[in-house]
Amino acid sequence: MTIPYxxxxxxxxYCLEQLLDHKPPKILPPETIQHLCHTLKTQLLSVPNIMPLQSPISIVGDIHGQFHDLLEIFQIGGSPxxxxxxxLGDYxxxxxxxxxxxxxLIALKLRYPDRVFLIRGNHESRTITTxxxxxxxxxxxxxxxxxxxxxxxxxxDYLxxxxxxxxxxxxxxxxLSPSCQQLDQIRALDRFREIPHxxxxxxxxxxxxxxEILDFKLSPRGAGYLFGLDVINKFCHDNDLMQMVRAHQLCNEGYTSYWKGKCLTVWSAPNYCYRCGNRASVLEILYYSGESKSMGEPNANENDVKYDDYKNRFEDSIVHKVQGVLPGQFFNIFEASPENDEDTSKGKGVNGINSDEELVGNGDFFCSYFKERPRKQHVEYFL
Incomplete structure (x- = not known):
């Protein structure tokens, strides 16, 4: 039996410092990554296939190895x-x-296990990553x-x-899947394996x-399906849900809202592949706007995001209509980081050359790194 530790x-x-306090970031030694992965695997053994989380929370879509744009997310949205x-996967x-x-992300998950949550995408696969x-x-x-x-x-395999x-x-x-009508079917899956075909x-x-469709249709990707309005309406009704949030698709403006917010796509890799020129976003959910909650009663506590910091934009009905989100939700849209553009101009394909700089500083390196940087204002984009 594996015992979590x-x-x-x-x-x-120390691991966070290597990645955050050096340019280029220092890659971690193989034995360190082995230790981090083993530790996280033992902890994920007890995590259900569908994690029950609460707002407030920020949802991040595909990142695809754009490290500097990940740091940009923490700069504009706050750091753990x-x-x-x-x-939502595709790291x-x-x-x-x-x-x-x-x-x-692995180090952050271990450092802040109740604040950082990771799920699996289609690129978290041996075949795809090869x-x-x-x-x-x-x-x-x-x-x-x-x-x-x-x-x-x-x-x-453990995500x-x-x-x-x-x-x-x-x-x-x-x-969604034509083989799945209930969340309990997902909860019952054996997920500890390579993604099947x-x-x-x-x-x-x-x-x-x-x-353009109502039911299911084979996907042009060659895997999975396209699903329409009838499918998501039935799935939400049968599972007492209001909405689905997902990633997986490039969005030129950083997000897409389908069917009046019934389904949202969040895309978090700006200037994807260093050439697409798209914006990116993070979906901030301050609270769930159900019958039991009102605009003035967010589900937050003193240790979480402060409602006053977000009140103006979340109460703006124009934002909700333009972005196609529910009350209490906001797409925080951002551009590619300067480092992203620099990598593009220099045509970098490989990083990982570590210098011999001496390590300095103490304390919570992740938080201190972002406290020393000025916070950027979010970019509001209206169609």
Whole structure:
């Protein structure tokens, strides 16, 4: 039997310092990544397939190895533990910094286990990462060794498949499945394996909404399905849900709202692949706007996001109509980080060259890193 255990906070802060306090960020040694992955696997064994989470929380879509844009998210939206985050998968592949991105998220999950939550996307797969960049990046950054790729892809098998927020919002990476009518069917799955080619688990990470259809249709991706209005209406009705939030699709403006907010897509990789020129977003959910709550009674406590900080934008009915979100929700839209543009101009394909700088500083390195940087104003974009 595997017994869960914790890594000392000082060790986790040291890992965070390596990634945050150096340019370029220092890659962690293979033995450190092995230790981090093993520790997180033991902790994820007891986590259900669908995590029951509460607002306030910020939901992040695909990142795809864009490390500097991940830091931009924390700069504009607040860093853990002051902000709760749910990441919807696709942490690696495509971008130049998949190793650094997933290393940071693993360290953050271990450092702030009740504030940072990770679910699985279709790129958290051995097959996909072999073909779309992560495997090659590991070989380049670790002198031809694939050990780190093995440690991390083994960890991917342990990631949950979804989450509920306030019991009313279902979050997954991709979409719905014709084989699944009830959340309990997802809860009963054996998720500790490679993503299969078909079935509920595959559909959860591969499917997409389509406003042109009502039922299910085979996806042009070659995996998963397209699903229409009748499908999501029935799924929400049968499971007492109000909304589905997912990622998985590039959105030029950073987000897409389907069917008057019944389904939302959040995309968090700006200037995707360093050439698409798109914006990105984080979906901030301050509270669930059900019958039991009003605009003036958010579900927050003194340790969480302060309602007054967000009151004006969340009460703006124009924002809700334009963005197609429910009251209490807001797409925080942002552009690519300056480092993203710099990498593009220099054509970087491989990072990971560590310098011999001396380590300095003490305390909570993650929070202190962002406290020293000026917070950017969110970018509001209206169609």
């Amino acid at each position: 914790n890594i000392p906070i000082s060790d986790l802060d 533990p002051s902000t709760n985050y749910l990441f 690696v592949d495509r971008g130049y910094y998949s190793v650094e991105t997933i290393s940071l 073909n779309y960049g992560f495997y090659t990046e590991v070989l380049n950054k670790y002198n031809g060794s694939a050990e780190v790729w093995t440690y991390i892809t083994d960890l991917f 949950p498949l979804g989450a509920t927020i306030d019991g009313k919002i279902f979050a997954a990476h991709g979409g 078909d079935g509920i688990m595959a559909d959860l990470v591969w499917s997409d909404p389509d406003t």
